[in-house]
Amino acid sequence: MTPIDNLATLLSKLPGLGPRSARRAVLHLFKNKEKLFQPLIVALQQTLYSIKICEICGNLDTSSPCNICSDQRRPHDQICVVEEVADLWAIERSGLFKGMYHVLGGTLSAMDGRGPDQLGIPKLFKRAEGLKEVILATNATVDGQTTAFYITEQLKPLNIPVTRIAYGIPVGGELDYLDEGTLGAALKSRQSM
Ligand SMILES: [Zn+2]
The missing domain is CATH 3.40.1360.10 (Dna Topoisomerase Vi A Subunit; Chain: A, domain 2)
Incomplete structure (x- = not known):
């Protein structure tokens, strides 16, 4: 599988995205490398390593208690x-x-x-x-x-x-x-x- 196919397949597993819209999303990312593709990679990594489940309410946030519970x-x-x-x-x-x-x-x-x-x-x-x-x-x-x-x-x-x-x-x-x-x-x- 080419990296492009791989990316499209992964995206197609997201809720609301089928194979067709996943391929369209890949094209859109390529067309907007600096504005979207690069920031998306950074955002994905940042979220992956910082996301927590709030111990009080169950919300997803970068801190626990979450921003809502600690407000x-x-x-x-x-x-x-x-x-x-x-x-x-x-x-x-x-x-x-x-x-x-x-x-x-x-x-x-x-x-x-x-x-x-x-x-x-x-x-x-x-x-x-x-x-x-x-x-x-x-x-x-x-x-x-x-x-x-x-x-x-x-x-x-x-x-x-x-x-x-x-x-x-x-x-x-x-x-x-x-x-x-x-x-x-x-x-x-x-x-x-
Ligand atoms: Zn909370």
């Missing part, structure tokens, strides 16, 4: 629960949420053998005391809903207000694919569980 200007008594880091980043892009996050790393799923312990759920309960609000922003899929209901039930004895993001999320919809406006509306109109 004292953000309220620490409001936690938004998401399935994946991509969802956290999507909500951050909307700019409408200023509190803390908790990344589960998936959903409860009997079929795939994922129980509360496989997700960050016990860790969430440890963070729960004294919270003003837990916002459940799991996806509007069956597993996402099941996970939201499970967390709600478990948090009830602690008397913490639990809300669920609402309007604008299509059933079966995944957060990461929503535009910022829709996601913002869903967050604003969250409802009590």
Whole structure:
């Protein structure tokens, strides 16, 4: 395999890129050697060796605790629960949420053998005391809903207000694919569980 084919094959394994768009990406990189190709190589290496999983919320960042968890200007008594880091980043892009996050790393799923312990759920309960609000922003899929209901039930004895993001999320919809406006509306109109 030539280096070019190799690069195209590797790129085609990225989410959202098929073989065709991977080849187009390779061409685009060659055409923009200084502006894009070189900086991309540097950025890939820097990230590879500096990326960490936040010990508190599960976010990916270059430090642990991450920038969000260590930001004292953000309220620490409001936690938004998401399935994946991509969802956290999507909500951050909307700019409408200023509190803390908790990344589960998936959903409860009997079929795939994922129980509360496989997700960050016990860790969430440890963070729960004294919270003003837990916002459940799991996806509007069956597993996402099941996970939201499970967390709600478990948090009830602690008397913490639990809300669920609402309007604008299509059933079966995944957060990461929503535009910022829709996601913002869903967050604003969250409802009590
Ligand atoms: Zn964090």
